[in-house]
Amino acid sequence: MSVRTFYDPKTRALLAELSGDIDHCTAAGLREPVDKEIMQRLPQKLILDLSGVSFMDSSGIGLIIGRYKLMTDLGGSIVLTDPRPEISKLLTLAGIGRLCRVVDTHKSGSFTGGVKI
Amino acid sequence: MKEKLLNEMTLRFPSLSENERFARLAVSGFISSLDPALDELSEIKTAVSEAVTNCIVHAYRDRVGEITMQVRIYEGQLIYIRIKDKGCGIEDIPLARTPLYTTAPDEERAGLGFAIMESFTDRLRVSSRAGGGTAVTMLRTLRTRKAANGDKSKEG
Ligand SMILES: Nc1ncnc2c1ncn2[C@@H]1O[C@H](COP(=O)(O)OP(=O)(O)OP(=O)(O)O)[C@@H](O)[C@H]1O
Ligand SMILES: [Mg+2]
Numbered sequence: 250m251s252v253r254t255f256y257d258p259k260t261r262a263l264l265a266e267l268s269g270d271i272d273h274c275t276a277a278g279l280r281e282p283v284d285k286e287i288m289q290r291l292p293q294k295l296i297l298d299l300s301g302v303s304f305m306d307s308s309g310i311g312l313i314i315g316r317y318k319l320m321t322d323l324g325g326s327i328v329l330t331d332p333r334p335e336i337s338k339l340l341t342l343a344g345i346g347r348l349c350r351v352v353d354t355h356k357s358g359s360f361t362g363g364v365k366i
Numbered sequence: 367m368k369e370k371l372l373n374e375m376t377l378r379f380p381s382l383s384e385n386e387r388f389a390r391l392a393v394s395g396f397i398s399s400l401d402p403a404l405d406e407l408s409e410i411k412t413a414v415s416e417a418v419t420n421c422i423v424h425a426y427r428d429r430v431g432e433i434t435m436q437v438r439i440y441e442g443q444l445i446y447i448r449i450k451d452k453g454c455g456i457e458d459i460p461l462a463r464t465p466l467y468t469t470a471p472d473e474e475r476a477g478l479g480f481a482i483m484e485s486f487t488d489r490l491r492v493s494s495r496a497g498g499g500t501a502v503t504m505l506r507t508l509r510t511r512k513a514a515n516g517d518k519s520k521e522g
Contacts, residue, residue, distance in 0.1 A: 273419045274383035276474070304390070304408070306415040307482055311474035335408040342485055343478055 250275040254286045263292035268301030271309035280312060284319065293325045300331035309336075310343045317348045330354050369440035373399075376436045381426040381451070389418040389435055389449075396437050397445055402508050409486035410445065410506060416479040417449040417502045423470065425453025425500055443508035452499040459492050 250269035257264070265283050269275065287295065295316060302309070313329065320327045327349045332340060340351060375396055379385045390411040397410070414435075421433045431453055438446040456462045463484075468477030484490045487504040494500040 270387060272386045272415055273423060274386050280474075304411065304415075306412050306419065307476050307478045308419065308474075310476045310478055314476055315474040335405055335412075338405075338409075339412065339482070342482065343476065 250278065252279050252282050254282065256286065256290050256292065261290075261293040262296055263287060263290055263294070264296045264298060266298040266301060268303075270304040271302055271312060272304070272306050273308040276308045276312050280315065283316065287316075287319060287323070291323060291325075292320075295320050295325065295327045296330060297327065298330050299336060300333075302332065302336055305336050305339060307343075310339070310345065313340075313345060314348065328352055367440055367444075367446070369442050369444055372439045372441055374436070374438040376434065378432060378434050380430050381422045381433050381453075382430065383422055385433070386415055386418050386422065389433075390415050392435070393437055393447065397439065400439065400443055400445075400508055406506075406508055410447075413483045413486040413504055413506075414447060414449070416483050417447075417504070420479055420502075421449065421451040421453065421500075423473070423475070425451035425455075427454065443510060445506045445508065447504045447506075448501060449504075450499065450501040455496040455498050456492070456494040456500055457496045459494055463492065 250271065252268070253266045255264045256262075263286055265286070267279055271279065297313065297316065317327050329340070329345070329349060329351045331354055332351065337351070340346065345351065377389075377392055379388065393414050394407060394411055402410070418433060418435070425431065431451060434450045436448040440446065461467055463480040465481040466477040468475040471477075480490070480492070483502065483504060487506045489505040491503040492500065
């Protein structure tokens, strides 16, 4: 489990690449660095890149909803990109599509390095 | 269960958060002889992760207690998983099973654990007694892989 963040000042987008398993054990370690970046940069958009996430349960859903609430409070939005099929299924089950867009960047072609330009 | 029991195992481990991953991998390893499809395996691992996490975050909220996980394989690709704790128990089971219901919203819990267990298994049974612990039993029958093998032999 790990997270890497990139901030693009031009688009005011913060990209967070999550990888590994997201469960109750690992969620806090992903939440802290992402929230720290959010509070420091105050981005307009948070992009959570899920392409490297190998496993996720309801703790991951809680993590996404928590970041959605934080970004909404700050007047911003959140986008999820490239979840694997089994994680897509979980996102659908949880109704995440009602809160934010889930984008397949390989199909849309409108993303460079995950950050929309 | 009327099906013939083919294999079984029982694990006992403390309610430490790092054991969520261990429990998933243990079940995954145990049922690997059935050659489950990737989506089936991932759903079973998710259901197990939900049940074990509930023991850790709810049943043994402020302490470390014992979790017992029993897995059985029955004839006909039927998997039985029972995850049990001796923690605080659930007062109102139907309420607890309601999607989005959680007693820990301030900890970023979505209240979806039981809903996920339910949709990723064929049957979910919850028995609990306030103060006496909780047992979650899940049944899941795997698809037979014969069709897939048939396709392969046609290709080859
Ligand atoms: N093993 C258990 N012992 C005691 N209480 C439990 C147990 N499992 C679940 N509960 C209770 O049932 C509620 C619903 O459980 P469920 O797994 O659906 O949601 P959650 O754990 O609160 O959130 P999420 O699973 O989405 O992170 C919990 O909030 C808790 O009050
Ligand atoms: Mg839960």
